[in-house]
Amino acid sequence: MSGCAHSVAVRNVTLRFGGVTALNDVSFDLGAGTLGALIGPNGAGKTSLFNCLSGLYRPTSGSVEIAGTDVTRLSTHRIARLGIARTFQSPSLFKGLDVIENLMMGTYMESSGGILTSAFRAPGFAASEAGQRERAEEILDLLEIPQHRHASVEDLPYGLQKRVEFGRALAARPRLLLLDEPMAGMTLEEKEDMVAFIFEARERIGFTLLLVEHDMGVVMEIAEHIVVLNFGRKLSEGTPAQVRGDPSVVAAYLGEDADAGRQEAAADA
Amino acid sequence: MIFFLQLLVSGLAVGSVYGLVALGFVLIFKATDVFNFAQGDLLAVGAYLMFVALAVFNLPVALAIIATVVAAGILGAMLQRVVFKPLQGQPLLTVVMATIALSLIIQGALVIIFGSQDLSFPRTLPSSIVAIGALRLSMLDLIIMGCSVVCVSAFALFFRYTSLGLQMRATAEHPEAAALSGINSDRVFTVAFSIGTVTAALGGIFLGSLQVVSPTLSQIGLLAFPAVVVGGLTSIPGSVIGGLLIGVLQQLSAGYFDGAVASVVVYSGLLLVLLLRPQGLLGRPSVQRH
Amino acid sequence: MKPEILGAAKIAGALLGAGILAMGTALQPAFAQDTITYGVVSDQSGPGVPNQLPYLRGIQTQFNKVNDAGGINGRKIVLLAEDDKFQVPLGIAAYKKLASNDDVIGISGLTLSGTQVAALPLVAKDKIPVVGPDGTTDASLEPFQEYMFMLVPSYPVQAQVILGAMKDRVGKDKPKVADISVNVESGLGWQKLISETAEAAGTEYVGGVLMDATATSADAIVLKIQQMEPDFIAAHTTGGQANLILKSMEKFGLNIPVMATYASGTPSAYAGLSPEIGAQWQFVHGITPPSVPTDGGKQMLADAEKYGFGKDAASSDFVVGYVAGQLVVQALTDAGENPTRETYHQALVALKDVDTNGLSPSVSFGESRMGINLARPYGYDYATQAFTAVGEWDAYRQYVK
Numbered sequence: 011m012s013g014c015a016h017s018v019a020v021r022n023v024t025l026r027f028g029g030v031t032a033l034n035d036v037s038f039d040l041g042a043g044t045l046g047a048l049i050g051p052n053g054a055g056k057t058s059l060f061n062c063l064s065g066l067y068r069p070t071s072g073s074v075e076i077a078g079t080d081v082t083r084l085s086t087h088r089i090a091r092l093g094i095a096r097t098f099q100s101p102s103l104f105k106g107l108d109v110i111e112n113l114m115m116g117t118y119m120e121s122s123g124g125i126l127t128s129a130f131r132a133p134g135f136a137a138s139e140a141g142q143r144e145r146a147e148e149i150l151d152l153l154e155i156p157q158h159r160h161a162s163v164e165d166l167p168y169g170l171q172k173r174v175e176f177g178r179a180l181a182a183r184p185r186l187l188l189l190d191e192p193m194a195g196m197t198l199e200e201k202e203d204m205v206a207f208i209f210e211a212r213e214r215i216g217f218t219l220l221l222v223e224h225d226m227g228v229v230m231e232i233a234e235h236i237v238v239l240n241f242g243r244k245l246s247e248g249t250p251a252q253v254r255g256d257p258s259v260v261a262a263y264l265g266e267d268a269d270a271g272r273q274e275a276a277a278d279a
Numbered sequence: 280m281i282f283f284l285q286l287l288v289s290g291l292a293v294g295s296v297y298g299l300v301a302l303g304f305v306l307i308f309k310a311t312d313v314f315n316f317a318q319g320d321l322l323a324v325g326a327y328l329m330f331v332a333l334a335v336f337n338l339p340v341a342l343a344i345i346a347t348v349v350a351a352g353i354l355g356a357m358l359q360r361v362v363f364k365p366l367q368g369q370p371l372l373t374v375v376m377a378t379i380a381l382s383l384i385i386q387g388a389l390v391i392i393f394g395s396q397d398l399s400f401p402r403t404l405p406s407s408i409v410a411i412g413a414l415r416l417s418m419l420d421l422i423i424m425g426c427s428v429v430c431v432s433a434f435a436l437f438f439r440y441t442s443l444g445l446q447m448r449a450t451a452e453h454p455e456a457a458a459l460s461g462i463n464s465d466r467v468f469t470v471a472f473s474i475g476t477v478t479a480a481l482g483g484i485f486l487g488s489l490q491v492v493s494p495t496l497s498q499i500g501l502l503a504f505p506a507v508v509v510g511g512l513t514s515i516p517g518s519v520i521g522g523l524l525i526g527v528l529q530q531l532s533a534g535y536f537d538g539a540v541a542s543v544v545v546y547s548g549l550l551l552v553l554l555l556r557p558q559g560l561l562g563r564p565s566v567q568r569h
Numbered sequence: 570m571k572p573e574i575l576g577a578a579k580i581a582g583a584l585l586g587a588g589i590l591a592m593g594t595a596l597q598p599a600f601a602q603d604t605i606t607y608g609v610v611s612d613q614s615g616p617g618v619p620n621q622l623p624y625l626r627g628i629q630t631q632f633n634k635v636n637d638a639g640g641i642n643g644r645k646i647v648l649l650a651e652d653d654k655f656q657v658p659l660g661i662a663a664y665k666k667l668a669s670n671d672d673v674i675g676i677s678g679l680t681l682s683g684t685q686v687a688a689l690p691l692v693a694k695d696k697i698p699v700v701g702p703d704g705t706t707d708a709s710l711e712p713f714q715e716y717m718f719m720l721v722p723s724y725p726v727q728a729q730v731i732l733g734a735m736k737d738r739v740g741k742d743k744p745k746v747a748d749i750s751v752n753v754e755s756g757l758g759w760q761k762l763i764s765e766t767a768e769a770a771g772t773e774y775v776g777g778v779l780m781d782a783t784a785t786s787a788d789a790i791v792l793k794i795q796q797m798e799p800d801f802i803a804a805h806t807t808g809g810q811a812n813l814i815l816k817s818m819e820k821f822g823l824n825i826p827v828m829a830t831y832a833s834g835t836p837s838a839y840a841g842l843s844p845e846i847g848a849q850w851q852f853v854h855g856i857t858p859p860s861v862p863t864d865g866g867k868q869m870l871a872d873a874e875k876y877g878f879g880k881d882a883a884s885s886d887f888v889v890g891y892v893a894g895q896l897v898v899q900a901l902t903d904a905g906e907n908p909t910r911e912t913y914h915q916a917l918v919a920l921k922d923v924d925t926n927g928l929s930p931s932v933s934f935g936e937s938r939m940g941i942n943l944a945r946p947y948g949y950d951y952a953t954q955a956f957t958a959v960g961e962w963d964a965y966r967q968y969v970k
Contacts, residue, residue, distance in 0.1 A: 286792070289786045408819065533790065537779050
C-alpha cells in the first residue's frame with residue numbers, strides 16, 4: 011500500500027526579507043520514510059522553513075532537494091505535484107465546500123485537465139470524480155469522522171477542523187507530509203487520537219513526515235529524527251536522545267525539563 | 280403608476296450594465312485581491328472595440344459582438360501577465376496605484392487613437408419599440424436585461440460546477456492551500472482578469488448601443504463602484520443586485536426629483552447601506568481584531 | 570606662470586567660451602526679431618478636449634498656412650499652446666506665463682468660463698487682445714471689455730434666435746416653451762435665461778428639466794417634459810444627451826420640436842435614429858458646421874488635411890478656431906511691419922465685414938467687440954450624412970436685439 015517516500019536535503023538555506031534574516035545557513039537531512047520533527051522557540055524560523063519547503067518562499071541562498079530533485083525555485087503547485095502535502099497552523103479549509111469536498115480537494119491534482127476541459131464540464135470530469143470520492147471516504151473512515159461527511163466546515167469545532175485539514179493532506183497520498191503544529195489547540199484526548207492517526211496513516215501510505223510541534227511529549231512520542239532551530243540557525247540535529255542530551259539545546263530551549271531530560275538520557279545510555 | 284413602472288424598467292436596463300461591470304470587478308477582486316480602478320475604463324475599451332469591429336472591419340452586429348468579446352478576453356489576460364503578475368506580493372497601495380495609472384493610460388490612449396469626438400455604432404442592436412400595455416420599452420433595453428441575466432447565470436453555473444470555477448473559488452479563499460492542491464494560481468488569475476474584462480466590455484457594448492461612444496464612458500463606468508460597495512465587495516450576485524439598485528435609484532430620482540438630486544440620492548443611499556450594513560447587502564462581515 | 574596652472578587656465582577658458590557660446594545659441598532663435606509669438610490657453614488633456622482640441626488645431630492650421638506662404642509681413646508666427654487641463658488655476662498660470670514670460674502679442678482660448686472670467690482683469694491690465702474664445706461668458710460682454718474680441722454668439726443671442734424662430738415656426742399666438750438643460754453651470758444659466766426671456770419673446774415658459782451629463786437614459790426627463798405639454802423645447806445639452814432625448818421621445822411617441830444651442834451640434838446627436846425622429850432636433854450656431862457644403866468649408870478641409878488635422882476638421886469647434894485664426898492673421902497683417910499689442914488691438918477694432926467664405930456671417934468687431942452677433946439653425950440630412958443650414962444668416966437678424 012505504501013508509495014515511495016521522499017527524502018529531504020536542505021543545504022545552507024538562508025532566507026532574508028527586508029532587514030530580517032529568518033533563516034541563516036540551515037542544513038539538515040531527512041531520510042525517506044523517516045518521522046521527523048522541527049522544534050524551536052517561537053520566532054526560530056520553523057514556519058519560514060516550511061514555507062521554503064512548500065514553495066511559498068524562495069530562499070535567498072542555498073538549496074532544497076526533495077527526493078533528489080532541486081525544488082528551490084519551483085512554485086507551490088509544482089511542488090505539490092511532486093507529492094508534497096502541507097497543513098497550516100490555522101486551518102485553511104475551503105469554507106464554500108463541505109467536509110468531503112474539502113477532502114476531495116486533496117485529490118484534485120489527479121483530475122484537472124487543461125484550460126478548456128476545466129472551463130466546461132467535460133465528460134472525464136465525472137468519472138475521475140468517482141475515484142476521488144472513494145478515496146475521500148477512506149480518509150473519513152481512517153479519521154473516524156464519516157458522520158461529518160456533509161457538514162459545513164465553518165461549523166466544526168477547531169479540533170475537528172484540524173483533523174479534516176490533516177485528512178485533506180492525506181487524500182493527496184503524499185510522499186512528504188509537512189504538518190505545521192497539527193496539535194495546537196487540541197485537548198489531551200484529541201492529541202492522543204491525532205498521534206494514533208499519524209501512525210496509522212504512515213502505515214497505509216508510507217510518507218516521510220516533518221512535523222512542527224511545541225508539545226515536547228508529542229514530539230518525543232512520534233519523532234525518529236529531530237531538527238532544532240533557534241534564531242534562524244540550526245542548533246542541533248539527531249535522534250530524540252541525542253537532542254535531549256545536547257547541552258546547547260538544553261540551555262536554549264528545554265529549560266526546566268533539562269534535568270528530567272538529562273536523567274532520561276543517562277538511563278538510555 | 281405607469282410613470283413609476285416606466286422608470287423602474289429603464290432603471291433595470293441601465294442597472295444591468297452597471298451590474299455587469301461590477302460583476303467583473305468583484306470577480307477580479309475576489310480571485311486576485313486586486314482592486315481594479317481601471318474597470319470603468321475597460322467598459323469604454325469594450326465600446327471602442329465594438330466600434331472598430333463595426334466601422335473598420337464592417338462586421339455584422341452578431342459577429343462584431345463575438346469579436347469584441349474575444350478581443351477583450353485576450354486584453355484582460357495580457358493585462359494580468361504584463362501589469363499585475365510582476366506586481367504580485369507588492370503592498371496594496373502599489374497595486375492600487377498601478378490600476379489608477381492603467382486607468383489614465385487607457386483614457387489617454389483612447390483619445391489619441393480615436394480622437395475626442397463622439398462616435399456612434401454604424402449598425403446597432405435592434406432597438407424597436409415594444410409596447411406592453413401602457414408601458415413602452417425599447418427592444419434594446421430588453422436585450423440588455425436578458426443578456427445580463429444570461430451572463431450572471433452562466434457565471435454562477437461556471438463557478439459552481441466547473442473545475443476552473445472551483446479553482447477560482449479555492450484560490451480566492453486560500454491561495455496557498457489551493458496551490459498545494461495543485462492549482463496553478465497564475466492561470467486562475469489570468470482567467471479572472473480575462474472574464475472581468477469581458478464583462479466590462481459587454482457593458483461597454485450595451486452602453487455604446489444605448490447612447491454614443493465617447494471618452495465619457497469611463498466616467499459612467501465609475502458608477503460600477505457604488506454598485507460593488509452596495510452589493511458587498513466579495514459577493515458576485517451582490518454586485519449585480521447593487522448595479523440594478525443603483526440604476527433604478529438613478530432613474531427614479533431623475534424622474535421624481537431633479538437630475539441634480541439623482542447623484543445625491545444614489546450616494547446617500549450608498550452611505551446609508553454602508554452605515555447600516557458595512558459589508559454591503561450580500562457581503563460577508565469581516566471582523567478584525569485590534 | 571607654472572605650466573600646470575597655464576594648462577588649467579586654457580581649459581577653463583575654453584570651457585567658459587563654449588558655455589557662453591552655447592547659452593547664446595540657446596537664448597537666440599526661438600523668439601528673435603523675425604517672428605511673432607502668439608499664445609493659446611486651452612484644454613489639451615482633460616475633459617474639455619473634445620471641443621477645445623479641434624479649436625486649437627483650427628488656429629494652428631491658419632498659422633501654418635500663413636507661415637508656409639512667407640509669414641505675416643515676412644515674419645513667421647509662432648504658436649505657444651498652453652494646456653490648462655480644464656482647471657482654472659492652471660489656466661490663469663498659463664495666461665500669466667504667456668503674457669509676461671513669453672511676451673506674446675495676443676491670446677486665444679480661455680474658453681473655460683471660470684478662467685475667462687478670472688482672466689478679465691489681467692487682460693485689461695496687460696492690454697493683451699484676446700480673440701475668439703470658443704465660448705462667451707456674460708462677464709466678457711457686460712461691463713464692456715476693451716480687449717475681449719468675441720466670436721461665438723452669447724447665450725442670450727442664441728436664446729433670442731431660438732425663441733423668435735420657433736415662435737414663428739409654431740405659428741401660435743403665445744406658444745409654450747420648456748427647456749432641457751445639462752446639469753452644469755452653463756445649463757443652469759440657460760434655464761434661467763429661457764425662463765426670464767420667454768415672455769419678452771412672445772412665448773410662455775412652462776417649466777424645465779435638468780439632465781445629468783452622465784445620465785444613460787433620458788426616459789425620466791422626457792416623461793416630465795410630456796407632463797408640461799410644451800409646443801417646443803429650447804435645449805442646452807451635449808450631442809450624446811440629445812441622442813438619448815430623441816430616443817426616449819421616439820419610445821414614448823412624442824413629437825415636440827427642439828431647437829438647441831450649439832453644444833449639441835455634433836453628428837452623434839443624430840446617430841442611430843430614423844430621419845423623421847432626427848428632424849425634430851435643430852441647433853443654432855454662429856458659424857457654419859464643416860459638413861455643410863460651402864467654399865470656405867472646402868478650403869478649410871483642404872488646409873486641415875495638409876497639416877494632418879483632417880479628423881479634427883469635422884468639428885464645429887475647429888471652424889471657430891479657424892475663423893479666429895484668420896482674423897488674427899488679418900489684424901496682424903494690417904498692423905504693419907512691427908506690430909505691437911496696441912497696433913494689433915487697433916487693427917482688430919477696425920476689422921469690418923470680413924468675409925469667411927461661408928463659414929460665418931461677415932465678421933466685424935468694431936465698438937461692440939462682438940464679431941458674430943448672430944446665429945442660425947441647422948438640421949441633419951441623413952441621406953448625405955451632413956448638416957444643412959435652415960435659411961440664410963440675414964433671415965435671423967430680426968430676432969437679435
